[in-house]
Every structure is written in structure tokens, then in C-alpha cells.
Amino acid sequence: MLSKSDKILAWYDQNRRHLPWRSPPGVRANPYHVWLSEIMLQQTTVVTVKPYFEYFLSIWPNIKVLAIAPLDDVLHAWQGLGYYARARNLHKCANFIASEYNGLFPEDEKNLLELPGIGPYTAAAITAIAFGKKATPVDGNIERVVARLFAVTEPIPKSKIKLHELACAMTPDERAGDYAQALMDIGxxxxxPKKPVCSLCPLSGECKAEVKGNAGNLPNRVPKKKKPTRVGTIFWLSNDKGEILLRRRPEKGLLGGMVELPSSDWQENSLTQKKTFFDAPEKIIWKILPGRVRHTFTHFHLELEIATGQCIKPELIKGIWSNASDFGNYALPTVMKKVVAHALKYKD
Ligand code: SF4
Incomplete structure (x- = not known):
């Protein structure tokens, strides 16, 4: 009788997805490709990632070349993928591997886990897919398949360890990489999530949720907390040449190292002008534009008002002066692109 992993692998041999970062059947995948794709795929869909992956490879075909690229170029190429901490860690990790491992990925899962931006899922994915060693990457898709297969009703995140154990217990000694990719494809x-097509599934017939008829309801999840809303003021400061002031955010923290328009702190309380203008780059009279810019981050919603003003002493201001038409030269995060579009629409 075939085991679950035998069935999963047999299905994979016939039905695997063709993705640009995957190697042909029987050929070991390039660890650089696996790593790059897995970092890009965190919080992002395959369809979105494909062109980014191909673009990155065309410019930085291996990790040594990526390591010596300016961080700004990497952030710039990352624009649109969001969650920029991933891009900064990608660059940091490339530097580390280039300097400490002579550009070769460590093959051990434990060593991989010590690298910047590489968590348990990515470490296991690289170990299994690129090095053919036994390891089990478990992400949301795989948790869903396993929760249904074993009809685990305990909600996520409480059940995460159990789901991980169940996925590991099924992992075969051989072809752990194909097994992982097969589960990714099945998921x-x-x-x-909503409509599993059990009739096409290699696990049909032995899936407990399918038998019980509750597959579409699993996995259960603890309801997410409502996101708070923060507010802030953006300062659109012009000099006498019509250039606008930009600045770079600190390396650490949200949107770290990205270029932005100067802003007040983003607070959960409502805006008070006294507090807001304390953060302004210059003590001048500011004019508030109509409307607000809204953006949602992982943990909070953000509402920004935009204040415009004419700089009196540009020589005292630290930052980057740029024409708005040249903003494309900088790695501006999506929220700032929304701000620019709003400001250009409403100012004057
Ligand atoms: S049989 Fe249906 S519910 Fe079970 S793993 Fe396959 S697709 Fe998912």
C-alpha cells in the first residue's frame, strides 16, 4: 500500500508547477534561486513574484554580485513587493554569505537559520529543495493541507506545533525537496482556502476533513485583533528651485533605509497641530491640503494629512532636494507614492 508521501510524490511527478526558480525533474535546485524566490514569496503571490525574480536574476545572477550591489539599487528593484525589511535582509544575507561562506550557501539547516532574514520555513525549504536533505518547510498553505488531512480542529496559532509535527512525520527520507514542493503545489x-477540489487531490479518500465534509472550514483560526489606526502629517517642503525635500528613514524599523517625504511621528491619537508641527523640517507657515492619504501596513492602518510650505533657509535643512519628476530615481515605498500622487493633485 502506498504511503501518503508516495502518493504526494507520484502526483508531483505528473502535475508539478513550472516555476522559474524550480529546476527540471531530477536536477538539484540552485540554492540562490530557492532562497531568492522564498524570500520574495513571503506575503506575496507567485504571479506577482515571477517578474521580480526574473528581473533580479537578470541583474544579479548570483549571490556574490548581489552582495556588492548598492542597497539602494536592491530596494529600488524591490519596489512593489512591499515589506522592505525583506529586501534589506536579503542584501545583508548576501553580504554575509559572500564574506563568511565565500558565496556558497551553508547546507545545514541550523547554519541557514543564523543568516539574516532566514526563518525556520526558508531554512527548511533551502535544505530540502536545494540540498536534498530531509527537512520540512511548513507555511500557511501546508498548514491548511495538513489540518484538513488530519481534521485538526484546534485553531491556528495554537495548533501550529501539532501541524508542523504532522507534516514532518509524513516527510520521506528521500526526495524531501519534491515532497515539500508537492505540498506547496497541492495547497x-x-x-x-475556500473551495478545495478534493476530486483532483492525491490524498482524496484518506483525508479526514474530506470524509467529514468540513474541509472548507478548516483550519480554524483565532479571530485577528482589529488593526489600530495611526495618523501623521507629511511635510511637502519646496525650495526656490521648485525641488521637494526628501529624507532617508533610519536603517532599522518600518520601511528602514527607504526614502520618504519628511513626516511627523505616526501616532494612534488624533493629530494636534502643536505636536505635529514640532516635527516639521522648518518652522514656517504650513498649509494643509484637503483630504487624507490612507494606507494599511501589517499591524496598523495609517492616515496621513499633507502640509505644504516654502523653505526659507534651505542651507540649514538636511536631506535630499529633488524635483518631483525625479522621484522615480529613489526607492520610495508605496505609501509615499500615494502621498506624492495626492500632493500633486491638490497642491496649488
Ligand atoms: S482531499 Fe480535499 S481537503 Fe483533503 S487535502 Fe485533498 S484537497 Fe484538501
Whole structure:
């Protein structure tokens, strides 16, 4: 009798997705490709990632070349993928591997876990897919498949350890990389969140949720807390040449190292002008534009008002002066692109 992993692998041999970072059947994948794709795929869909992955490879075909690229170029190329901490860690990790491992990825899961931006899922994915060693990457898709297969009703995140153990217990000694990619494919194309297509699934017949008829309701999840809303003021400061002041955010923290328009702190309380203008780059009369810019980050919603003003002493101001038409030269995060579009629409 075939085991679950035998069935999963047999299905994979016939139905695997063709993705630009995957190697042909029987060929070991390039660790650089696996790593790059897995970092990009965190919080992002395959469809979105494909062109970014191909673009990155065309400019930085290996990790040594990526390591010596200016961080700004990497952030710039990352624009649109969001969660920029991933791009900064990608660059940091490339530097580390280039300097400490002579550009070769360590093959051990434990060593991989010590690298910047590499968590348990990515470390296991690289170990299994690129090095053919036994390891089990478990992300949301795989948790869903396993929760249904074993009809685990305990909600996520409480059940995470149990789901991980169940996935590990099924992992075969050979072809752990194909097994991991097969589960990824089943989760993405068959065992989908709302409507699993059990008739196409290699696990049909031995899936407990399928038998019970509650697959579409699993996994259970603890309801998410409502996101708070923060507010802030953006300062659109012009000099006498019509250039606008930009600045770079600190390396650490949200949108670290990215270029932005100067801003007040983003607070959960409502805006008070006294507090807001304390953070302004210059003590001048500011004019508030109509409307607000709204953006949602992972943990909070943000509402920004925009204040415009004419700089009196540009020589005292630290930052980057740029024409708005040249903003494309800088790695501006999406929220700042929204701010620029709003300001250009409403100012004057
Ligand atoms: S049989 Fe259905 S519910 Fe079970 S793993 Fe396959 S697609 Fe998901």
C-alpha cells in the first residue's frame, strides 16, 4: 500500500508547477534561486513574484554580485513587493554569505537559520529543495493541507506545533525537496482556502476533513485583533528651485533605509497641530491640503494629512532636494507614492 508521501510524490511527478526558480525533474535546485524566490514569496503571490525574480536574476545572477550591489539599487528593484525589511535582509544575507561562506550557501539547516532574514520555513525549504536533505518547510498553505488531512480542529496559532509535527512525520527520507514542493503545489492549486477540489487531490479518500465534509472550514483560526489606526502629517517642503525635500528613514524599523517625504511621528491619537508641527523640517507657515492619504501596513492602518510650505533657509535643512519628476530615481515605498500622487493633485 502506498504511503501518503508516495502518493504526494507520484502526483508531483505528473502535475508539478513550472516555476522559474524550480529546476527540471531530477536536477538539484540552485540554492540562490530557492532562497531568492522564498524570500520574495513571503506575503506575496507567485504571479506577482515571477517578474521580480526574473528581473533580479537578470541583474544579479548570483549571490556574490548581489552582495556588492548598492542597497539602494536592491530596494529600488524591490519596489512593489512591499515589506522592505525583506529586501534589506536579503542584501545583508548576501553580504554575509559572500564574506563568511565565500558565496556558497551553508547546507545545514541550523547554519541557514543564523543568516539574516532566514526563518525556520526558508531554512527548511533551502535544505530540502536545494540540498536534498530531509527537512520540512511548513507555511500557511501546508498548514491548511495538513489540518484538513488530519481534521485538526484546534485553531491556528495554537495548533501550529501539532501541524508542523504532522507534516514532518509524513516527510520521506528521500526526495524531501519534491515532497515539500508537492505540498506547496497541492495547497496552491487544489486544497485552496475556500473551495478545495478534493476530486483532483492525491490524498482524496484518506483525508479526514474530506470524509467529514468540513474541509472548507478548516483550519480554524483565532479571530485577528482589529488593526489600530495611526495618523501623521507629511511635510511637502519646496525650495526656490521648485525641488521637494526628501529624507532617508533610519536603517532599522518600518520601511528602514527607504526614502520618504519628511513626516511627523505616526501616532494612534488624533493629530494636534502643536505636536505635529514640532516635527516639521522648518518652522514656517504650513498649509494643509484637503483630504487624507490612507494606507494599511501589517499591524496598523495609517492616515496621513499633507502640509505644504516654502523653505526659507534651505542651507540649514538636511536631506535630499529633488524635483518631483525625479522621484522615480529613489526607492520610495508605496505609501509615499500615494502621498506624492495626492500632493500633486491638490497642491496649488
Ligand atoms: S482531499 Fe480535499 S481537503 Fe483533503 S487535502 Fe485533498 S484537497 Fe484538501
Amino acid at each position: 496552491a492549486t487544489i486544497c485552496m
